[in-house]
Structures are given as C-alpha cells and as structure tokens.
Amino acid sequence: MKIRDIEKKWQDFWENSGEYEPKDDFSLPKKYILSMFPYPSGNIHMGHVRNYCISDALARFYRKKGFNVLHPIGWDAFGMPAENAAIKHKTHPKEWTYSNIENMKKQLYSLGFSFSKSRDLATCDPIYSKWEQSLFIDMWERGLVYRKKGFLNWCPNDKTVLANEQVIEGKCWRCDTQVIQKEMYQYYIKITQYADELLKCLDELKDKWPNQVLTMQRNWVGKSNGLTFSFKLEKACGDISEVEVFTTRADTIFGVSYCALAPEHPLVKNLLDSLDDDRKSIIIRMQNTSNKDRSMQKKEGVSLGINVIHPLTNELIPLYVANFVLMGYGSGAVMSVPAHDERDYEFAKEYSLPIKQVIKSDVLPYCDDGELINSQNYNGLDSKSARERIIQYFTDNNLGKAVVNYKLRDWGVSRQRYWGTPIPLIHCDTCGIVPESKENLPIKLPEDVVIDGEGNPLDKHHSFKKCICPKCKGEAVRETDTLDTFVESSWYFLRYTTPLDKRDSMLLHKESEEYWMNVDEYVGGIEHAILHLLYSRFFTKVLRDIGYTKSSEPFMHLLTQGMVTKDGAKMSKSKGNVVDPNDIINDYGADSARLFILFAAPPIKELEWNDSALDGAYRFINRLISKANNMNLIEPIESLPNIEVSLSKNEKYARKKVYEALKKSNEVFSSSEYPFNTLIAATMEALNALSEQDNVDIWREGYFILLNILEPIIPHICWELSDKCFKRANFCDIPVKQEALKEDSIMLAVTINGKRRGEIEVELGISNEEILIKAKESVAKWLEDKEILKEIVVPNKLVNLVVK
Ligand code: ANZ
Numbered sequence: 001m002k003i004r005d006i007e008k009k010w011q012d013f014w015e016n017s018g019e020y021e022p023k024d025d026f027s028l029p030k031k032y033i034l035s036m037f038p039y040p041s042g043n044i045h046m047g048h049v050r051n052y053c054i055s056d057a058l059a060r061f062y063r064k065k066g067f068n069v070l071h072p073i074g075w076d077a078f079g080m081p082a083e084n085a086a087i088k089h090k091t092h093p094k095e096w097t098y099s100n101i102e103n104m105k106k107q108l109y110s111l112g113f114s115f116s117k118s119r120d121l122a123t124c125d126p127i128y129s130k131w132e133q134s135l136f137i138d139m140w141e142r143g144l145v146y147r148k149k150g151f152l153n154w155c156p157n158d159k160t161v162l163a164n165e166q167v168i169e170g171k172c173w174r175c176d177t178q179v180i181q182k183e184m185y186q187y188y189i190k191i192t193q194y195a196d197e198l199l200k201c202l203d204e205l206k207d208k209w210p211n212q213v214l215t216m217q218r219n220w221v222g223k224s225n226g227l228t229f230s231f232k233l234e235k236a237c238g239d240i241s242e243v244e245v246f247t248t249r250a251d252t253i254f255g256v257s258y259c260a261l262a263p264e265h266p267l268v269k270n271l272l273d274s275l276d277d278d279r280k281s282i283i284i285r286m287q288n289t290s291n292k293d294r295s296m297q298k299k300e301g302v303s304l305g306i307n308v309i310h311p312l313t314n315e316l317i318p319l320y321v322a323n324f325v326l327m328g329y330g331s332g333a334v335m336s337v338p339a340h341d342e343r344d345y346e347f348a349k350e351y352s353l354p355i356k357q358v359i360k361s362d363v364l365p366y367c368d369d370g371e372l373i374n375s376q377n378y379n380g381l382d383s384k385s386a387r388e389r390i391i392q393y394f395t396d397n398n399l400g401k402a403v404v405n406y407k408l409r410d411w412g413v414s415r416q417r418y419w420g421t422p423i424p425l426i427h428c429d430t431c432g433i434v435p436e437s438k439e440n441l442p443i444k445l446p447e448d449v450v451i452d453g454e455g456n457p458l459d460k461h462h463s464f465k466k467c468i469c470p471k472c473k474g475e476a477v478r479e480t481d482t483l484d485t486f487v488e489s490s491w492y493f494l495r496y497t498t499p500l501d502k503r504d505s506m507l508l509h510k511e512s513e514e515y516w517m518n519v520d521e522y523v524g525g526i527e528h529a530i531l532h533l534l535y536s537r538f539f540t541k542v543l544r545d546i547g548y549t550k551s552s553e554p555f556m557h558l559l560t561q562g563m564v565t566k567d568g569a570k571m572s573k574s575k576g577n578v579v580d581p582n583d584i585i586n587d588y589g590a591d592s593a594r595l596f597i598l599f600a601a602p603p604i605k606e607l608e609w610n611d612s613a614l615d616g617a618y619r620f621i622n623r624l625i626s627k628a629n630n631m632n633l634i635e636p637i638e639s640l641p642n643i644e645v646s647l648s649k650n651e652k653y654a655r656k657k658v659y660e661a662l663k664k665s666n667e668v669f670s671s672s673e674y675p676f677n678t679l680i681a682a683t684m685e686a687l688n689a690l691s692e693q694d695n696v697d698i699w700r701e702g703y704f705i706l707l708n709i710l711e712p713i714i715p716h717i718c719w720e721l722s723d724k725c726f727k728r729a730n731f732c733d734i735p736v737k738q739e740a741l742k743e744d745s746i747m748l749a750v751t752i753n754g755k756r757r758g759e760i761e762v763e764l765g766i767s768n769e770e771i772l773i774k775a776k777e778s779v780a781k782w783l784e785d786k787e788i789l790k791e792i793v794v795p796n797k798l799v800n801l802v803v804k
C-alpha cells in the first residue's frame, strides 16, 4: 500500500471508531490539551500545522498513558475578513465562513490529528451567540459593562468606523481619505476592576508560563504607585482653576520646568479659541491622530501661553500641550522634568525649555533613582525615601494624595460591524438602556443585509432594529453594535467542556466543566501573549464570580510555539514564501510532514523550512517500513519475546538504544518545553543500532517500543505497523527495563603524572588490581625506564600513575 492510502485508511478508522472522543467517565484521570482555535481564513497554513502537531503529540501521548483526553478544535468564526470578502466577492459572510470551515476541516483531517470532534464549535453559531449574550447580560447586571464616549477611527467619506488594521498610514484602506478620531458611544467591559487579581495570579503561573509572557502581561496591566496633586493656574480659565497631574517620581518635583496636557484635556478645549490659527491647527491635527501613531511620532507640542504655580516653590511654570501625554492615563496631564525623563528631555530640547537637575549624575537625562540635589531640605536623601517624604508632606498638607495607577484600560467591546455577536441591549425612550430578556436569546443576525463597506449594515436594517422594550413593553430600538471577536475567544475553552447535547440548554455543563477544567496544556502563538490570554484570564474570573466555574486561572501550562520561516523570513502571502501544507501532504504524506515539523526545531524555537530535512523525514518513515518487512516482523506475534541474557555486543547495544529512546520519550513529555527533536533523534539512533544486528527477538521488542514512542508523532505508520506486527496488542504504556540500560563496560582514562596518555575499556565490577594491570599495559611505552611511585584508581573515571 502507498503511504497516502495507509494514512487514509487509519484516518477513516479513527473517524468511524470514535477513538478520539473524550469519555464521560469522570473517574478517569484527565488531560485537557488545547491548541488556540483557528480563524477560518480558507486554508490552513504551516503555523496551524505546527500548532496541532504539538498538541496532537501531547494528546496521543496521554491517551496511551491511560488518560481521558479532551483535545478539541473549533472556529473563531466572526470578524472582519468575512465582511471584507463579502465586499470584494459579493458573497455572504456566513457562506464564506462556513465553506472555509469545511475546507479547513478536510485539510486537518488529512493530517490525522486526533481531535475530539464531538466538542466542535463555531463562534458564529447562534447557539454560541445565545450564551455569549446571556453572559453579557449577566455582566451588565453586575455593573461590569458600561457605555461611555470614546474615540474611534472614522472615515468621513465612507461614514464608517475603521479598525486599526484598516487605517493605513493615517488613511482609510478603501478610499484613501484622511481618517479622523471621532468621539462616539461605546460599550466597555470593566477589566480594570480585576487589575490587581490579574496581576497577583501571574505569580502562580511562574515556571508554568513562559517568563516573557508573564512579563508582557505584567507590563500591560502596568501598576504604578505615585502621587497626584494639582498646580494652580496663574489665572483661572473658564471653570478650570487648576491642573491635576500624576507622577511616579515625586522625588523630582523640584526639577519641574514645564507642565504638559494631553490634546484632549478639558483645559485645552477652554483655551483653544484664544490661540492663534497656527497653534490651533497643530492641536487639532494632534487630536485627529490615533494614540498609537502619536507614540511613534517625534515629540511635539505648543505653548498655551499661560502659567501654573509650583506648589512647593511658587515658581511660575509654563503650560504646554504635548503629543506624548495621553488623556486616558492618570489625569491627562504631567509635570515635566527634562533632566530625569527621556520624553520630557526630548521635548525640552525641541522647545528650548530649561533643564533643572535634581538627582546627582554626570549625564542627562538621568532616569534612575539617585541622591537628591537642588531640592531644598530634601537634599542628600535617596530617591526612594525622598518620594516617601514628599508624598507624606503632600498628604499631611492636603495638597495631594498617594495613588495607584494602572496602564490597563477598560475593554472597549463594541464594533460597528455586521459579522459579530449582536450586543443584547435595547434602547427605550422611557427606560433607557435595557438588556433583552433572556428568553428571547439568541438575538440572531439578519441574513438579508447589504454589505458595501459604508457604515454598519445592521444600522440600516429596520426590522432588526425594531423591537419591544422588555421592561415597559413599548416600542424600542435594538442596539446595532456587535461584540469584539476577542469576547468569543475569551470563553470558548470553557464551552468546549459542555457536550453537544447540553449546549442548547446551558452555558456550561457543571460536572463536565469541573472535570475538564483547567486546560492542562495550551499551545499557541506568542502574538496572543497579551490580549487573548489576558481577556481569557479575566473572563474566567468573571465566570467564577457569577458562579459558572470554580477556576480562577484557565491555563495551567502555556507553550508558545515559534514562527515558521522560510529563507529567513516569516512565511506569509505578502512575502511569497509560503509552503502549502496540501502540497506537502500530497507529495510526502502526513506523517513525513509531522515528523519534519517536530524534528526540525524544538516547539518554542523558530522553525526554518528545509526541503532536504523533509526528504530525510520521508526516508526515515520508509526505512521503518522496509526494515519491518526485511526482518519478517510482519508475521504478527501473540506476546513479546523474552530476551535471553547472553547477547552479543551489538545486540546489547541495540537494546540499550531502544530503551534509551523510551526513557527519552518519558522525559520529553514531562518536560515543560517538549523538545520532541531530541526524542526523534533517539529513535533514529535506535533504528540504526537495531540494523547493526539481526536477532529477530530484539527487532521485535525494539519495534514494539519504537512504534509506541513514535505514535504521537507519526501515528498513521505506527498504527499500520503495530497492527501488522503486534495486532495492536498491548499498544500502550511500557515500563523502562533498567537492566537493558545498564552499561556492561566503561571507558577509563589513563594518565601519567596527570597527563592523559591512553584509555581502557573495562567490564563493570572488575577489581582495582585487574584495572591497574590493563592500565599499565595500555601505556607501557610511557613507562619504560620509569619508577612507579603511586597508583590511583578513581572509580568510573580514570587511573593515574605517578612516576619518576
Ligand atoms: C514626573 C516625572 C519625572 C515622571 C521623571 C517620570 C520621570 P508609569 O511609570 O508608566 O506609570 N505621566 C503621567 N501621566 C501621563 C499621561 N497621561 N501621559 C503620559 N505620561 C504620563 O509613568 C508615570 C509617569 O508618566 C509619570 O511620572 C509622568 O511623568 C508620566 F523623572 O512625572 B512622571
């Protein structure tokens, strides 16, 4: 049979036997192995293949160890590309999405992944929406969702909100119009309420998640302790008479040489009309630049022509607007200390502002802690105690207070698009914003929509919008925003645990959820190190507080796989260096592809595509088949042979290599980064060693073990051969036989006066006298005419002879 036919045969067998479905027996030990679910873009790419090769190896390994394994797959099926495709190809997003899912399922099938198909899900399924909407209402009722105005990218020509990806160099991707920042109502989820817990729980994940990811999450939550206080305006301006600032460096307060406001600061609004046209237009341009773009531009600003008063020195300090001050952080205003802050320094240089040094150092800007100078009675203190003393002074005199600030912002979840989960809220003139009543869920997307890239199609759909207020039963208008697709991916791993037949009637099936959670191993790309993982951790805590789960942290162990590259660059359509998994499967078969991917690099490292290594994988698989044929192993046996004690050197060596590979397999699967490459290398060595001898019993035992070890990696061929050679009997956990690993002899170095002069092989357990005789023989020519003063045997290492 050809390799492709063998593969097909076993794929169909696995499918029909339900071999890989999780069992409902909750008394079994379990493993929940999960790959990040794919977006149904149309075709699987090598990154997907790598992802599932890793998780599939884990899932198969644990099944063989007797675990009940959940290894599900689903589809992150809402989102923009479906709408873009609808605009471009005049298809419906739903059709496009489901046909992509079908196509990708076929591709995954042909790779032989052992997915728990009975737990499949697609997030665009109305049943998924139903429970997501229900959860959203729970959150609304707990005050975890609110509505407020926020800035969005807006294309004035298409009259539509744009996602960040749709803004190319400040312009609309469709019509090239300059994008502006428009303030609109948005729904926000209060992730900030969990900021402290999200931070604290990271400690529990130490050594279980990659350090780099933990650091990124910590920085994203960004907790900082500091002081807020106000500078009085020299002259009040409208209703505003002071400017509040937040600083983490109260110790530098005597070094303030200007203050700066965010372009959106209310005081800027009050002052705007008093400014000349030049300054006005710069401010308006800054306001229309997204925060992300601002952060990449050079520091710029304008003077507002007014002063504030320093609270400790009463000096007059000029006030500026600056593009590096964010309205969303602290109070949207900063005290600037150019001598000790990079941004402040750059800005001061640009606008020739004074630079006052208050921390001792030879270079400026000096941004670390140090000894205070030019700071009145705080001189000589170190930064840390100065901060404490200054904050104390401000609190004691009611001038300011110590505060904790987080970088983490509440999560804006509303999107003005069609292909997403409808937000289950209703606008009623009498009752305000009311959640839809739960028995009316799911709110389904209407299918008869025009998707043309202008505005939100739902907003133009009258029968969708028209509804009844659940509270007063009057006429009302349905919300037309849909949810950010990150909401769906924040709880799908919980939803997988609920069996299909329970999914209509409940969000989570309690017993199943308790049994399967937490995810034991989560495998995915580093690009999700922040948002997806943070949102998922947050949702798990919210679901816990509502009472759906007892888990606080969803993912017990995280493996971030490296990128797949070719010719030194990430594989991507735009670079034209994509290798299509379909071609590889057709030319080499699934097992070769899987073997190559796990052999070419350890999972966490970058994987450089290499055609000749793929050939190598293909040859190894063929060798495995042909050796089995040559040695007549294909005659199935009922039980494993008993290997007798007296074996030749080569026979012993072959056996040892086989058991070493077995030991390696156990080590690799219990490590935290799963270096499958080392395990594969060990099986290759074992096959070579087996080939150096022709004892059929040793071949049989060797094959039995090698097929076992390799099954998680190249399952098709292992099932085929194990079926042929062993009727698949006992195809499971095997103990490592220590006696096979034992060395019969060891090498000892022989040194004379500490200089290495030779080497001897001695049998284990022989006496020192015998060792010395052998040693002296081996270095006889160095001993001629010499007197031996001392003979030293260091067990298992060396023999040293001291001579004169
Ligand atoms: C004076 C100062 C002197 C500062 C110095 C730093 C160094 P983290 O640590 O990230 O929390 N800041 C405060 N609000 C801001 C805003 N809305 N936009 C931009 N920057 C803002 O950062 C806190 C520091 O960032 C604060 O401490 C403030 O500058 C600035 F030698 O105050 B600092």
Ligand code: ZN
Pocket (backbone or CB within 6 Å): 428, 429, 430, 431, 432, 469, 470, 471, 472, 473, 474, 476
């Ligand atoms: Zn009402």
